[in-house]
Amino acid sequence: MTYCVAMNLTDGLVFVSDSRTNAGVDHIATFRKLYVFGTPGERLIVLQTAGNLASSQSVVNLLRQRLHTDHPNLLSVQTLFEAARVVGDTIREITHHDGTQAAGTGIDLSCSFLVGGQIKGESTALFNVYPQGNFISSTPDTPYFQIGESKYGKPILDRALRHDSDLEQALRCALISFDSTIRSNLSVGMPLDLLVYRKDSLLVPAGYRVQEGDPYFAGVREQWCNGLRDLLSQLPGTPDAYMT
């Protein structure tokens, strides 16, 4: 499985991905699922992937191979909307190319992408590209998307994340969402790849890899876990009617 979150907020974008892939619990490996494209001062485009690893890697390879060619590509498109279209079209191309052989084998070749970033002259944008290649865009009402194993980590995002949350706060909220998911689902695992983009900076950040045992993340996890237990113990006593 996989878990990726992306947020499009007033101050910029936050992306966090896990790096575990598995084909059964006895076949676990580490693969990066966060990819950065861009030209400093001009554009940043971040992709995150979930689903069939062969498919998502092929999509990314094809997207890379076509950079600096005449084919519409992530460095030539004029808008993020067009970037999401290029990603969607490439998903369709790979699904069509590989799907014939897999038909009837019961193997699910589908993959999905989050596509976010900023191109000079535009605001930031974030898209959730479905396995069928179509996509939806984030809005101030729904400023984040998840792909992969989304349920365990959704409650904290629904409670605490708002479009105007600052980037640091949003990143911590994402880290807590990952902590909840990693605790409950073995198929989501460390290290985490994260990238924070400040709106209008037009920088191409390298991002950061949070390794197992990273002292900041370990501290956050511990403080959060202890804090939750304290919160629970501070809740008012249960009415008698509940207990009889």
Place this chain on the structure above:
Amino acid sequence: MTYCVAMNLTDGLVFVSDSRTNAGVDHIATFRKLYVFGTPGERLIVLQTAGNLASSQSVVNLLRQRLHTDHPNLLSVQTLFEAARVVGDTIREITHHDGTQAAGTGIDLSCSFLVGGQIKGESTALFNVYPQGNFISSTPDTPYFQIGESKYGKPILDRALRHDSDLEQALRCALISFDSTIRSNLSVGMPLDLLVYRKDSLLVPAGYRVQEGDPYFAGVREQWCNGLRDLLSQLPGTPDAYMT
């Protein structure tokens, strides 16, 4: 959908069920999913159900109809293990009876049950009965089971519930687990049915229905939500390396 939690702890048992059923988002209804059987001073058996409503209701009706007959039933079995077997066998009977007509229609008739309680001379016990009629038992390592939409509400149980948690604390933990689920999934909804059983009391509690707008639950939800936001804002500042 449905969400039910049951806990088998040092001091007794805690059961909480939602009451929403749906056949599509435009066909929502309220049905109780927590059923109590027992004889004061002698036994308490609590059932919780998830899955196809026609199937789970048929199972419960058949179990009720057979009380006070020669058929092995929930008031005649000598152990909770036998009670779980009776429930499992009844699930198989209903699945077999109704399954033939449904075959090939794509309708999923399966249902699952949690079965917990105490029979005089035994300790408390809790079983998770699968749609196939077989079942597993809770242990001190894994003192709770969930059926239905379990993922949103699992992280808080994994973090805060232990076999030796006291019953009030465990009930509050379950209520928070329901709050997380209700916020994230429309198909899980109020009112909640809950029942707390104190070990060796051999009482047959009626349980309590937490209605929409219940002041205690509303207060807990608000305090929890505000507390989480405070916790998040108290986390240490993010290292520079994370933000660049």
